[in-house]
Amino acid sequence: xxxxxxxxxxxxxxxxxxxxxxxxxxxxxxxxxxxxxxxxxxxxxxxxxxxxxxxxxxxxxxxxxxxxxxxxxxxxxxxxxxxxxxxxxxxxxxxxxxxxxxxxxxxxxxxxxxxxxxxxxxxxxxxxxxxxxxxxxxxxxxxxxxxxxxxxxxxxxxxxxxxxxxxxxxxxxxxxxxxxxxxxxxxxxxxxxxxxxxxxxxxxxxxxxxxxxxxxxxxxxxxxxxxxxxxxxxxxxxxxxxxxxxxxxxxxxxxxxxxxxxxxxxxxxxxxxxxxxxxxxxxxxxxxxxxxxxxxxxxxxxxxxxxxxxxxxxxxxxxxxxxxxxxxxxxxxxxxxxxxxxxxxxxxxxxxxxxxxxxxxxxxxxxx
Numbered sequence: 332x333x334x335x336x337x338x339x340x341x342x343x344x345x346x347x348x349x350x351x352x353x354x355x356x357x358x359x360x361x362x363x364x365x366x367x368x369x370x371x372x373x374x375x376x377x378x379x380x381x382x383x384x385x386x387x388x389x390x391x392x393x394x395x396x397x398x399x400x401x402x403x404x405x406x407x408x409x410x411x412x413x414x415x416x417x418x419x420x421x422x423x424x425x426x427x428x429x430x431x432x433x434x435x436x437x438x439x440x441x442x443x444x445x446x447x448x449x450x451x452x453x454x455x456x457x458x459x460x461x462x463x464x465x466x467x468x469x470x471x472x473x474x475x476x477x478x479x480x481x482x483x484x485x486x487x488x489x490x491x492x493x494x495x496x497x498x499x500x501x502x503x504x505x506x507x508x509x510x511x512x513x514x515x516x517x518x519x520x521x522x523x524x525x526x527x528x529x530x531x532x533x534x535x536x537x538x539x540x541x542x543x544x545x546x547x548x549x550x551x552x553x554x555x556x557x558x559x560x561x562x563x564x565x566x567x568x569x570x571x572x573x574x575x576x577x578x579x580x581x582x583x584x585x586x587x588x589x590x591x592x593x594x595x596x597x598x599x600x601x602x603x604x605x606x607x608x609x610x611x612x613x614x615x616x617x618x619x620x621x622x623x624x625x626x627x628x629x630x631x632x633x634x635x636x637x638x639x640x641x642x643x644x645x646x647x648x649x650x651x652x653x654x655x656x657x658x659x660x661x662x663x664x665x666x667x668x669x670x671x672x673x674x675x676x677x678x679x680x681x682x683x684x685x686x687x688x689x690x691x692x693x694x695x696x697x698x699x
Contacts, residue, residue, distance in 0.1 A: 332444055333658050339415045340408035340435040341653060348381050348409040349430040351439035352393055353423035355402045362396075369393055372429035379431040385409045392417055401583075406440040421446040425638065437649045442638045444661045445594055448539040451532055452586070453525070454571045455545035455553055457518045459486040460525040461573050464536060485528045486521075518552055526556035533561055540564070540593050542586065544571030566593070602666050605635055605674055613684075617674035619644055621685040625675050626651035630684065633657060633676040639664035640672030648673060 340347060350372065356362045373386050389407050392414065404420035422443045430436040450465040461484055532538070541564045543550055554562055568589050570582040577583070608615040616625050619642035625631050626648065634652040636645065638661050652659050662669075677684065 332447060332660070333656065334653060335656070336418075337416060337437070337440075338653055340437075341650060343410040343412070343415060345411055346380070346431055346433060347435045348376060348385060348389065348407075349428070349432075349436035350376075350389055350393065350405075350407045351420075351424040351426075351428050351436070352405050352407075353402070353427055354393055354405045354419075355423060356396065357401075366394060368427065372427075376429050376431050381431045382411055385411065385413060388413055404443070408435050421448070434646065434650065436646065437653075438641065438645055441636070441649060441659055442661055444659065445598055445663065448590065448594060448597075449537055450540050450542060450590065451529070451536070451538045452542045452544070452568075452571075452577075453529055453553070454573050454577075455522075455525060455543070455549040456573050457521060457546060457549045457552075459484065459521055459573075460528070460545070460549075460553070461485075462528060462532060463577070464532065464538075485525045518549070519556070522549065522552035522556040525553055526558075526561075529553075530558060530561055533564075539597075540566060540590070542566050542568045542589060544568045544582070545573060598662055598666070601635065601660055602662055602668070605676065606668055608676055614680060615674055615676045616685050618670045618685075619648070619673055622648055622673050622675045623651070624685055625677060626655060626657070628683075629655050630677045630679060631655060631657045631675040632678040634659050635662060635669065635674045635676065636660070637662050637664060637666055637669055637672040642671045642673055645673065 340349075352365070352369065352372070354365060356365060369390065373390065376386055377383065389409055392407055393405055402423055404423040406416070406418045406420055406424070407414060408416040418440070420440065420443050424439040425442050426439060428436060428439050452463040452465070454461045454463075463483070529541070533541070541561065543553065543565050544567070550567065554565060557565070566589055568582075568585045570579075570585055571577065577586075605615055609617070616622055622631070622634065623644070626634075631652060634648065634657050636659075642648075649659065651657075657675075
């Protein structure tokens with residue numbers, strides 16, 4: 332993903348404080364553990380010369396209770412003038428860290444990029460729908476604001492919802508037929524209203540995945556009302572209902588499982604795309620020296636790193652990618668076929684571009 336908001340951590344002069352912390356607060360014990368870990372970090376940063384005023388500002392941020400549910404983290408970057416970047420992470424950092432130095436420490440944040448997916452959850456019934464937008468900086472789809480303003484709830488406005496014979500005794504003949512036709516028409520019109528809101532949300536927000544749950548009949552009507560592109564993106568997640576808590580165990584687990592499946596598919600697609608570019612036309616390079624050269628020439632479209640196998644100079648490579656507006660992607664540590672744990676897909680190549688085809692690559696993360 333592109334990280335233009337992160338360049339603020341590079342733009343200032345002087346030392347930078349970088350804090351990457353697991354800020355999960357599921358119970359009083361985890362809250363106490365968070366405070367203890369931060370206190371230890373703060374002590375180390377103060378010993379390294381970080382200003383007390385800045386550390387107090389960071390403390391207010393990372394220890395403030397959050398409405399977010401589940402496991403998540405936080406990355407904070409600050410100069411002597413105060414915080415310049417404060418970002419909620421969609422997963423805790425793989426390794427917590429606190430650093431005070433000339434440059435920001437970027438890697439702990441970049442390593443959780445695979446989990447930074449934006450989602451739209453649509454929970455429908457025959458009267459309308461609740462829409463919940465989950466952005467990468469807000470890892471909770473079950474807590475907090477749905478983030479959609481007036482589109483968070485859609486009421487179709489057609490309230491003939493129950494067919495003849497339900498709750499009022501049996502009806503027969505043309506009256507029953509007429510009532511049932513009116514009910515079906517109401518359901519369809521309500522589905523049209525929901526579809527319009529969903530389509531508008533997809534146009535206005537960058538959404539990686541669209542999940543649908545709720546009443547089975549209403550789900551089918553919504554599918555029929557959506558355009559082909561939106562319809563093909565729908566992932567059905569059973570167990571949701573309007574007005575019920577979204578963090579109920581089985582439904583939350585189903586949401587998590589669907590999200591992880593999408594993340595795994597995206598990871599596989601990126602790995603395949605890199606290998607194909609190496610085998611096909613050499614529109615990529617691999618290895619720290621080759622990637623550094625390509626970054627210096629402004630050739631890198633997408634920097635790709637293998638989590639846990641990054642080269643020693645990865646921070647400099649990350650700064651180079653940010654400075655040249657390159658996409659930064661992270662693959663999980665079991666991905667094979669990228670020497671030294673770093674590669675790059677290129678915007679262009681010429682005779683001076685380093686050449687290292689897939690035939691020169693070993694089956695592990697080092698060179699042959």
